[in-house]
Amino acid sequence: MAAVPASLAGRFKGSFAYFTIKDRMPQILTRVIDTLHRHKNEFFEEHGEKGIEAEKSAIALLSKLRNELQTDKPLVPMNDGLPDIPLWNQYLEYQRNLSDGNEQPSWFQSPWLYVECYMYRRIHEAVIQNPPIDDYDVFKEGKVQNFFESQQAIIALCTYLQELLKNIEDLDEKQLQEEFFKLLQVSLWGNKCDLSISVGEDNSQKVNPFKSLDDMKPFILVDDMESLWSLLINSKKRRTSKEVIRVDVVLDNAGYELITDLVLADFLLSSKLVTEIHFHGKCIPWYISDTTKRDFNWAIKQLQSANNKWMSRCGINWEGSIEKGVWVYHDHMFWTLPHEFCSMPQVATDLFAELQKSNLIIFKGDLNYRKLTRDRKWEFTVPFHQTLNKFHPAPLCSLRTLKSDVQVGLKPGQGEQLMTSEPEWMISGKYAVVQFDASL
Secondary structure: OOOOOOEOEOOOOOOHHHHHHHHHHHHHHHHHHHHHHHOHHHHHHHHOHHHHHHHHHHHHHHHHHHHHHHOOOEOOOOOOOOOOHHHHHHHHHHHHHHOOOOOOOEOOOOEHHHHHHHHHHHHHHHHHOOOOOOOOOOOHHHHHHHHHHOHHHHHHHHHHHHHHHHOHHHOOHHHHHHHHHHHHHHHHHHOOOOOOOOOOOOOOOOOOOOOOHHHHHHHEEEEOHHHHHHHHHHHHHHOOOOOOOEEEEEOOEOOHHHHHHHHHHHHHHHOOOOOEEEEEOEOOOOOOOEOEHHHHHHHHHHHHOOOOHHHHHHHHHHHHHHHHOOEEEEOOHHHHOOOOHHHHHHHOHHHHHHHOOOOEEEEEHHHHHHHHHOOEOOOOOOOHHHHOOOOOOOOEEEEEEOOOOOOOOOOOOHHHHHHHHOOOOOOOOOOEEEEEEOOO
């Protein structure tokens, strides 16, 4: 087995990690500060002087954080009293020990994955320590805006789904497979709408998502859709009447992408390919546009009350699926820790046991891919399976558009060719993968 390469980090000048820590992360902090500042009057109306004091205090903490980042200060322990604090502080200790005590972990010297997660957790710390605004989601505005600006695409999706469900019983296996591939690709490309990559700028879906699927097919660099299909169709054929066939979806962005995931989930249930779907979101606001329980419930409520009949039909049906218990939402704190997924069996035994009940786990998006593959400078041809480092709770699949400089499982020469023709191919969101790993 070859040695494991170094983690992506800001110390590699010219890398996307370096650019992110130097430019993008301070911009994100500036936007958060600006958001709090713009809502000052609202805090005053709701909470009086206490609201203003809390806003000032949170901004002071965030400005200090931004300064620490920009001057590459050592990372410091956190102490806001939330249950995940011991794990965060142990992880800091672990990073200290890795450097043999030679240097304190700092923003540019430590792994990019760690410091980026750490920044989002510190943003939460700044807000949580300042009641009465401690419940405020500094990223909510952007998520809501993305949803409303993707309205036409959402209508197209809901309309397509409702038309499809009318005669889903009559589809033969080949037709069912075609629809599955279509909705899987819509969910895959839905991952383009990521606010952390656009630093919170509008990144909504403006066009009918079905129109461009054929044109985008060549940009899927690894396409394991056939393997997913055979897993699902074979489980359906073998299933006894009482047996549960469960798919877990580890969610990424709220707004438009979430709707693409819910449409895929509805199709999987309605076609009887699966019997229940478990969604996993974040328990705190995270990476600007990641889905929290609040975002999940808000999206379904928005659809229910929409004045488009297919949107509201979707919202009503999905609320029904939750009530029936065939859609289940979970938010475990592990998803907002800095750990690679291969440490889940030790760090979050309960979550790992939950995922072992699944027939298939779909991981959405770039951050999940980075945590699956341990965010390292792998050769492009290293097998996906190898980078998982024995993380196999169940058959799993990554649906991801590329927005960071890690990619594995490519054919010999494929990555190098792209490097020559399109130097930005790993970070532009133009390319995608559907990568499957079945081995347990």
